[in-house]
Amino acid sequence: MRNVPLLAVMAALLFLLSGCALFKSTDMARTTPEGLYQRGLEDYQEGRYKKAVESFQRVKDEHPLSEVAILAELGIGDSYFSNEQYAEAELVYGDFLSLHPANENLPYVIYQLGMCHYKQIGAIDRDQTETVRAKKEFERLVARFPSSKFSFMAEKMIQECRRMLGEKEFYIAHTYYKLKRYGAALRRFEVVAKEYAGLGLDYKVDFFIAETRKRLIEEEANKDKDTDAYRPISRPIQLFPYY
Known part of the structure; x- marks a missing residue:
């Protein structure tokens, strides 16, 4: 997924190449908004993300009304993203959505927002808030721009996020199972079976549902045995002493 931001900057590069007549002097070009943007692109493509920013x-600051100002905003977000500064990239993409609600790059920006959250997802035994947020952004993209190529990519990411949430539920269920809390485990396993079917979890979930039910039956049987073992033996009332 690291090469995704290039989709935006490469489109901008074509724009710059088509306007190459502006660059009659290299020194002069570097002071124009197009020249500054070109420098940012070069730094970005060479992996110098901080310089690109x-x-x-x-x-953005010196030429806010230029034709490349909006592309520069995307460049900042892409540079942060490629430098694995996902929280910073998230802020930039979020501001872009607020400032440019009708921009043609919105599908790309929403996709990148989802990826910012996705890249911050922790281990399966940790909180999965970022997974939920990523899924929400991808779903928003598909709902708003169903025909976008980024929506096609987002649909795959939605399934991946659902799988991860299912894995989290399975992890909790299995933890209950290991602790022999079979009632709680069965409820969790059944949630996974119902809400996360078809995501590669079905076989192991079905196995543990069967095993957990068997353990519950065994527990009930053992309880009945214990009850019988401690049940007092009734004896006839002795009316007369034995001699």
């Missing part, structure tokens, strides 16, 4: 930020 600086150039894109200059475009």
Whole structure:
């Protein structure tokens, strides 16, 4: 997924190449908004993400009304994302959505927002809030722009997020199972079977549902045996002493 941000910057690069007549002087070009943006692109493509942010930020600050100012905003978000600064990228993409609600790049930006959350997902035994947030962004993209190519990618990510949430539920259920809390385990396993079917979890979930039910039956049988063992033996009332 690391090459996804290039989709936006490469489109911008084509725009710049088509306007190459502007670059009559290299020194002069570097001071124009297009030149600053070009410098940011070069730094981005060479992996110098911090420098890329600086150039894109200059475009945004010094030339806010230029044709490349909006692309520079995307460049900042993409640079943070590629530098694995996902929280920072999330803020930039979020601001872009607020400032440019009708921009043609919205499907891409929403997809990147989802990926920012996805990249911050922790281990399966940790809180899965980021998984829920990623899934929500991908679902928003599919709902708003169903024909976008990014919606096609988002649909796959939705399934992946659902699988991870199912794995989390299975982890909790299995923990209850190991603790011999079979009633709680069975309820969790049944949630996984019902809400996360068809995501690669079916076989092991079905196995543990059967095993857990068997353990519950054994527990009930053992309780009945214990009850019988401690039941007092009734004796006839002795009316007369034995001699």
